[in-house]
Amino acid sequence: MQVRRGAFTAVVVAGSLALAACTGGGESPPSATSSTTSSSSSSTTSSTTTQSPSATKTVALPPEATKHTEAGAVAFAKYFLQVSSEAFVEGDGSTVRALSESSCTGCGAIARAADNEYADGLHPATARFVFRDSNVQPSSSGDLRVIDVIGTERSVAMVDAAGAEKRRTKAEPSWTRSTVRWTGREWVMQDFAVVKQS
Template sequence: MGNRTTWRWAVTLSALVLTTGCGGQAKPEASSSRPVPTAGTMTTASSPATSPTPAIDPDMPAAARAHTPAGAEAFARYFFAQFNASLQQAKPDLLGGLASDACKSCQAFIDTAVEYRTNGQHYSGEPFTVATVGAIDQQGNDETRVLVSGVQHPGAVVDASGKIVQQTKYQKGQFSVHLKWINGAWVAEELKVVK
């Protein structure tokens, strides 16, 4: 089996927190009155060394700026905290400086926050609660993979009047996050569901 996992992007992380097989279709655990848009594949090709890198987020904690395995772990925690805030506040720019253009899953997160902002919606609750983070594979000083485990609690996407647009269910999930040290900061290069 190949290592590509295709997925359908539901409006929240629920599309990623699911059980998939190698090459299998992901089935989101969310209900909605509207169709779920397709975003693409979870895996991405490595970005070339010349790909543009966003400026370092000035609000990033010092621990997440360290060029160490512990720094990579702290960065992963910060990334998911910013993911949560981007959907809760419908602010796509909260993730912009944390991911390379090569991270298709990250771009899907940003696109969802854009959609929320455009439609006057936001996520009510915490989309993903991180339980554990640990470096699982260091590839030299400038690349590492971090395993992030956590849960999605029941939540909802609501419009400006508080009307529920979509509900999500409780799910556990694990993600492999490939990080690169580029221009003095960790950057998410790839994020995929692990079984």
């Protein structure tokens, strides 16, 4: 896995992958209006969930994501996005919660949106996220890594409970910033946000 170091000029937009998925793709996510400059100069201790799943039904935790290395942190951030995308197919955000610190607002938004996906009557037939590239922020080190993950949200069928296609989502770029923390035995998601280029 190639890991690049370098700075992206970015503005972190409050929101999450979940909000874009909920709107079906092309529409603007609700409440994605506040913006801040990303900074991860300090580490705080937060409680993590007690579950430690090794995989979802279709996404296996890669062995590399269990290592306390930069490449391991990147593999974990990529895995988190794959799990998040799959959570919408399953209508179950529990694995997202299990991989996240309880203080991660973006993670909580993804989990709640995934839990509620079936309530709207439609859900994606398959996971949308496809990995393209990653960038580890230069200020990252040791137990706290800030990773930009660039990918694509594929166009997929939105289906009803019977599996009948009702519409398709639009393909769109995906750029997220993940702050992952090593607990001493595993990586957990400490912060997650959707990023837009300035």
